[in-house]
Amino acid sequence: MCVITLAKKRTGVLAPKRFVQRVRKQNELFRSYMHQDAHEFWNFLVNDIIDILEEDCRTANSSPETTPEEVSNGAANALANGARERPLVTLVHRTFQGILTNETKCLMCDTITAKDETFFDLSIDVEQNSSLTSCLKSFFSTEILNGEDKFFCDKCSSLQEAHKRMKIKKAPHVLVIHLKRFKYVEQLSRHKKLSYRVVYPLELKLGSMSEDADCEYSLFAVVVHVGSSPNHGHYVSQIKSHGNWLSFDDDTVQISEESTLQTFYGSSREHCGGNTDHGYILFYERLGGKS
Known part of the structure; x- marks a missing residue:
């Protein structure tokens, strides 16, 4: 190189x-x-x-x-x-780097308009007591364009109702997923941290979310945000190396148990004064096959 x-x-x-x-x-x-x-x-x-x-x-x-x-x-x-x-x-x-395909299907003539875009990570919304898979399915779910949001179809030469969805056209070797835990709340006029419990698996299959339905990933790193506020806190990392999980906290490195990852899922109740260590960025490595 x-x-x-x-x-x-x-x-x-x-x-x-x-x-x-x-x-x-x-x-x-x-x-x-x-x-x-x-x-x-x-x-x-x-x-x-x-x-x-x-x-x-x-x-x-x-x-x-x-x-x-x-x-x-x-x-x-x-x-x-x-x-x-x-x-x-x-x-x-x-x-x-991966490639996303944005597809819009006109419901009048069934014409599909597709546009590709590259990405280095996926930023997905999180919901309380959910899983990473369900959050991804919501991210890739089909959206109906109607009313003021109608789609202009070139073939029909007019605004039409349409279905819009995204799919992974080319899956990256390392899939980086950013959990959007910091949300702006208009009533508070500031950002707040969402401590929602989001379970992320050690093995992740993309299924229908990718053109390669058999695409499978293995978790090897988690960036954890420690703290109850977006403006204050600390970051630590859990990284898998040679079959062992290691905890990185500034210049301190210690062996960690795999079960420790579960403590970073989040809180099952929105207002919880206990654990504030929550998974924030997930790194998955693709298993076998072409990347």
């Missing part, structure tokens, strides 16, 4: 403290000691790494000995001479 060859000095093991210091130096958002959102940080980190790797690949591509990889379904970019090139594929794309 051209990135590794070109950027040997920029790869390797970095101490967590030094890593955070580097992030704060490069991005104003993280320079303060204010509480930051882990999902926002994830998005920042993914996009920043992509920018670095793409820059390195473009630099390496200036040498006649190297050729950039291409995105199989990516949109082509226009070049000055009229030629077309496809976007570069980085390690981040190959690991985390």
Whole structure:
């Protein structure tokens, strides 16, 4: 891979403290000691790494000995001479990127309009005493477009009632799921944390939510938010390595029992002054097959 060859000095093991210091130096958002959102940080980190790797690949591509990889379904970019090139594929794309298909079916002529979009994670709403599977099914459920929300059908040349739904067209190697536990409440004029109990499985099957119905994943990491408020708290991680679950709390790493994951499901009652440790971002690795 051209990135590794070109950027040997920029790869390797970095101490967590030094890593955070580097992030704060490069991005104003993280320079303060204010509480930051882990999902926002994830998005920042993914996009920043992509920018670095793409820059390195473009630099390496200036040498006649190297050729950039291409995105199989990516949109082509226009070049000055009229030629077309496809976007570069980085390690981040190959690991985390998937493709969603938005389908809208006109109920008058049955014409289906489809549009693809890429994603690095899925942000899903949570409900009290639910499961991750049920929340995903709700996320991918069919929506009826009627009344003021009617769909303009090109074939009918008019507004029509329609069914709209999403499906995973290409499942990523690592599926990242963000549980939307922070909700803005208009009556309070502020965000509040939803401590809802959401059970997430160790093994996840996408079924009808994906074009590959046999697509199956295994949980290997959970980012946990500790605290009762969006503005205050702490993040810890549970990560599976070599068959063992490990608990990461700043610079403290300890072996953890698999059963500990159940303590991060949430509270069965909305107002609970007990456990405030709740699963926030889930990482699932695809099992077998093509990714």
